[in-house]
Amino acid sequence: MTRQGVAAALDAALFDDLVRRYAAMFGRDEAPWQAWLLANGPASPGAHDVLLSDGEADAAAIDRVAAAGAVLIETEREGGRWIDTVRSPMGTWVLDVQADDGNPHSPAFVAVLCAALSLHFPAHDALCIARAWQPGSTAWPGAFARFPRVRHAALASPDAPVRPFAPCPDLGLYVVLPSADWIERLVPLAVPTVQLRFKSDDPAAIQAEIARAASAARGSQSRLFINDHWRVAIDHHAACGGDSGIYGIHLGQEDLDEADLDAIRASGLRLGVSTHGYAEMLRVAAIGPSYLALGAIFPTTTKVMPTQPQGMGRFQSYVALMKPVIPSLVGIGGVNAGNMREVLAVGVGSAAVVRAVTEADDVAAAVAGLKGLFE
Incomplete structure (x- = not known):
């Protein structure tokens, strides 16, 4: 026809x-x-x-x-x-x-x-x-x-640049964890960066998990990011006089519109943001985040993704574009011991894992092996 x-x-x-x-x-x-x-x-x-x-x-x-x-x-x-x-x-x-x-x-x-x-x-x-x-x-x-x-959906006026968030160094092995129990297990293993991704609608439970995770990370070698619950993280950080053990906050695209970015910036906490393509990276670059997470590179079952896996080709093109603008980049999504070297070879200083640690038979050995891939 x-x-x-x-x-x-x-x-x-x-x-x-x-x-x-x-x-x-x-x-x-x-x-x-x-x-x-x-x-x-x-x-x-x-x-x-x-x-x-x-x-x-x-x-x-x-x-x-x-x-x-x-x-x-x-x-x-x-x-x-x-x-x-x-x-x-x-x-x-x-x-x-x-x-x-x-x-x-x-x-x-x-x-x-x-x-x-x-x-x-x-x-x-x-x-x-x-x-x-x-x-x-x-x-x-x-x-x-x-x-x-x-x-x-702009996060900042292109004609009125905002002050960027405090920068991050290369974050190394970045383990995303579902509970304070896991944070308490991983911090003694000197994991460079950990994230508490605690899913709950119970305000008391959220406060308790964040307080426990922060206490575990305080004074340690681990940088602790709190996923999503930015207001609770800011309040806890302030209540501890800025010495809470919380290093930063991580937000997804869907969280950015509701978060008070000025309050996060004023707290002194770092801000990391998940991105899934060019438009999202350009949108977030306008606020000068501490790091960008780029993915999902490979198929993942740990969360429902808004896009298909990006693959290594897209990941390489994203890193080439964004590294001169936001030097701290994290590869995320389906990363494990088998593909970690391929991810790091692109030029990022950090890669995030979930199941490679949380489903390991020997957690300490898994962490040691993953950390060794960065050396």
């Missing part, structure tokens, strides 16, 4: 070269992606269609594209910058970037965008890649200054 509509102009040679060059690194979607100018798009777009609008789309078009599970990118000019609103089944992102020319959807831009989508990047990350692409180049983009800034 013939599709209706007129496809957007695409640099076919560039598209073919990029897919051929990078498919082994990132993987390839066998279903072809197609870009269309919104006015000429098919009446019934599909999940592998991206509609490009020069300016704001009307509500009916937005609803039609959303109902089809397709991607809509609305582009407006603001001074010398492109403002892109990316709408996809994964949500809405608004990004802005310096304009290279006067064409919002040039054939080269469309080629890189469709290539990135074909390489399994989600739409908001594919847009970041396409805008950051150096004209005339076939090298994967790695210059941070060329990447877009996040306007929505």
Whole structure:
């Protein structure tokens, strides 16, 4: 059946070269992606269609594209910058970037965008890649200054830079643990970095776990991060006069919108944040966190992930982009003794594990073996 509509102009040679060059690194979607100018798009777009609008789309078009599970990118000019609103089944992102020319959807831009989508990047990350692409180049983009800034959901105004959080050194072996019992077991083994990821809705239980974990870490060689429960961690840290045993707080993307980042910064505690791709890394970079966790690199069963495993190809590209900006990086997600060396070889100074320790028959031996991989 013939599709209706007129496809957007695409640099076919560039598209073919990029897919051929990078498919082994990132993987390839066998279903072809197609870009269309919104006015000429098919009446019934599909999940592998991206509609490009020069300016704001009307509500009916937005609803039609959303109902089809397709991607809509609305582009407006603001001074010398492109403002892109990316709408996809994964949500809405608004990004802005310096304009290279006067064409919002040039054939080269469309080629890189469709290539990135074909390489399994989600739409908001594919847009970041396409805008950051150096004209005339076939090298994967790695210059941070060329990447877009996040306007929505922004954590800080790009025009009013915030004071960064206290920096972290390389964090070494980073073990994520479910309880204070585990923290008390691991700290005597001199694990460089531990995280308490205690899941509970009971305020008293949360306070008790954090107090026990902090007490275990106080005066030790282990840096203790508290996952999620940032307010309790700040209060406990303050009550101890800033000598609580708590080194920092770790937040996921879903926690950032609710956390009082100014309060965390004022407490003197470090801040680590989980990221799962380009747009999230760019969003978080604006607040200057102490470290970024990049993943999930490999399949993991310890939590439900918002994205598919990133794989080593993406992990390498993320490290190359972010290390000059945020030097302390942590590889996370499915890391174990068998793949730890591969992760560290990319250039990060830390890798996080869970089951490699918590499910070990001999915990002390497992910790010693993992620590040895950093030497």
